[in-house]
Amino acid sequence: MDLIEEHRAAEGTQRVYRHRSEVLDCEMKVAVFLPPAPEGARLPVIYWLSGLTCTEQNFITKAGAQRYAAEHGVVLVAPDTSPRGEGVADDPAYDLGQGAGFYLNATEAPWAAHYRMHDYVVHELPALIEAELPVSDRRSIMGHSMGGHGAIVLALRNPGRYRAVSAFSPIVTPSQVPWGRKAFTAYLGADEAAWAEWDALALLAGAAERLPIVIEQGGGDEFLGPQLRPEDFVAEAERLGHPVALHLRPGYDHSYYFIASFIGAEIARHAMVLKG
Template sequence: MERKETHASFGGVQEVWRHKSVSLGVESNFAIYLPPQAKTEKVPVLYWLSGLTCTEQNFIGKAGAQRVAAELGIAIVASDTSPRGVGVADDDAYDLGQGAGFYLNATQEPWAAHYRMYDYVVTELPALIEASFPVTQQRGIAGHSMGGFGAIMIALRNPGRYRSVSAFSPIVAPTQVPWGEKAFSAYLGPDRASWAAYDPLELVRTATERLPVLIDQGLADQFLKEQLRPQLFQAAAQNAGQELILNLRPDYDHSYYFIASFIADHLRHFVSKLG
């Protein structure tokens, strides 16, 4: 594992590391913010999953999360959004291939060899983080858009693994919207039965643990009506008895300006569940 960046930030440190990932079969970057408290004690860690086109850099450069993470004494880990490199399958479109891994394990060619972001985010990365940094096993998961989908899907599938889950502008119904249908068709194949394991609307029906889900959604989001459709998750949650805090925010769009405006609420949501 090699440290690529280190920056003092609000008394703590923002780092970027590169390591050989077993799940992805290539080298991958992740970012970790360690608050000042981590110099003397182990701290809880929030995993952040970014959206389409992002790397580990977007969140750390644009969300402005370090100040409140330092106040609260939590670490934040931001992964990449797909495997990358010359030997890794890709597509010219921004919403498929590198930068668009959708946090699942692909079963179809040419994707299956490297596109295993589900295993990476759920198992490999936390094991590495917990062995290498001063963090506890108190984990939270949050994300944006494709990453908001990833956070909700992963929390619903992994009872006991996370203390909290939250999302900005998540793709809640990937089997019913163009971004999700395109990605699931490519990575999982045409058999829609295989999509259910990654569909939050299905998972919320059968989940054995129901962490309250916090969602913030901008009402001026250019992707709201076609790709995000939070009301579909709202209805599924209501049917399932799933607690949902859905904050609809007038005027806010899909960008990191929106995330930066409300990220503190999501960090506090995580800390409120640590008990």
């Protein structure tokens, strides 16, 4: 990985790297915060997945997460939200194409050539991070909106890989809401049976691991009813006996002001699990 940006933050270092992704067949950027640590220490890592329209920059500039990561001695890794560059399929709309990878492996043309964000986040990126930086294989995952969807789906699809999972304002029933239906139709085709492999609610029934799921949701979120519908996910989880906690925060919206207000508590929870 090539270091292209570096800043002192919270007594640690906020970096951005560029690297070639074989999985996505393009160049990618990834943000990494390294907290202060003893020489030779290999630290646990939290992966953050951002939402629609975001890059690797949104979380590191808006969430204020570095001071909490420094306090608890965890590394933060925030990849971009999709493949990028010339030759990578795109769409003029904000909710499809570049900036809207949905953390799945596309099967339909023209998307299948590059849009394999599941394999990138789960396999290729951690292999790079663990080979080149002072981190361990003790991982957890969290995200926001489309990235909240990604965090839950990746955790459910890969039992044993993550030790904790959190989602801020997640799209938990993508097969049933406009954002998800549009993306799934494009990336996966019209056969809705294939969508279940990438739908958090649908994956609950076959989950091989009962990893507790924490959902942080703003009560004033303008997308709560039409796009997010966490109550449907919670009802299904409770029916199946899958541990889930929904924290409904009155008055908070879908923005990074909401994330910044509660990211500290979630980093603390993840750190406790990662170090336990």
